[in-house]
Amino acid sequence: MDMDMLEQDIERVLFTEEALRTRVQELAGQIDRDYAGREPILISVLRGSFVFMADLVRSITLPCTLDFMAVSSYGAGTTSSGQVKITKDLSESIEGKDVIVVEDILDSGNTLSYLLKLLQARHPASIRLCTLLDKPSRRTKPVEADYTGFSVDDLFVVGYGLDFAEKYRNLPYIGILKPCVYEEELVTAD
Ligand code: XMP
Ligand code: MG
Numbered sequence: 001m002d003m004d005m006l007e008q009d010i011e012r013v014l015f016t017e018e019a020l021r022t023r024v025q026e027l028a029g030q031i032d033r034d035y036a037g038r039e040p041i042l043i044s045v046l047r048g049s050f051v052f053m054a055d056l057v058r059s060i061t062l063p064c065t066l067d068f069m070a071v072s073s074y075g076a077g078t079t080s081s082g083q084v085k086i087t088k089d090l091s092e093s094i095e096g097k098d099v100i101v102v103e104d105i106l107d108s109g110n111t112l113s114y115l116l117k118l119l120q121a122r123h124p125a126s127i128r129l130c131t132l133l134d135k136p137s138r139r140t141k142p143v144e145a146d147y148t149g150f151s152v153d154d155l156f157v158v159g160y161g162l163d164f165a166e167k168y169r170n171l172p173y174i175g176i177l178k179p180c181v182y183e184e185e186l187v188t189a190d
Contacts, residue, residue: 028059
């Protein structure tokens with residue numbers, strides 16, 4: 001599948017490469033200011049946040065470390081169910097550290113409320129949440145981000161790390177899928 005084939009499935013571009021670059025640099029600037037004199041550890045929640053994480057850390061000028069974690073929420077399709085499972089845990093202890101959790105999108109809040117509670121129990125010095133996208137209209141759990149790239153309406157978005165059925169992560173921008181793609185895939189999804 002080449003990029004043209006992927007682009008055919010996109011109805012509309014929401015955030016261009018340039019818009020993403022500008023906003024990610026602004027977030028990095030805020031983090032630089034807020035954590036001056038400290039050495040935060042950034043934790044990327046795989047897989048969706050890997051592109052955002054890569055761009056964010058390259059704009060942060062403070063010394064920092066990073067780690068990765070992977071979670072899966074049970075249930076098919078485009079909504080996450082109540083249960084969250086850790087499929088890859090951190091490689092290092094976060095005890096006494098200033099943690100920044102880096103997410104692609106905060107939707108129902110289900111994944112992050114679970115994850116933040118779990119990380120809090122490991123006694124970090126502090127913990128903050130940085131999400132590229134926020135869909136506040138869908139929130140069912142009381143989770144708020146400390147750093148938000150953009151707020152989005154209740155639309156399913158792909159690209160810049162975000163997937164639908166594991167595809168579209170490699171698009172350099174964020175867009176909305178054509179409903180036909182969506183409906184076709186949902187019929188065949190497990
Ligand atoms: P919750 O509902 O737990 O969901 O806050 C967070 C996770 O759900 C996925 N998600 C999306 N993925 N486009 C995507 O590609 C979307 O519009 C979208 N909405 C939610 C995502 O994995 C996120 O971490
Ligand atoms: Mg995700």
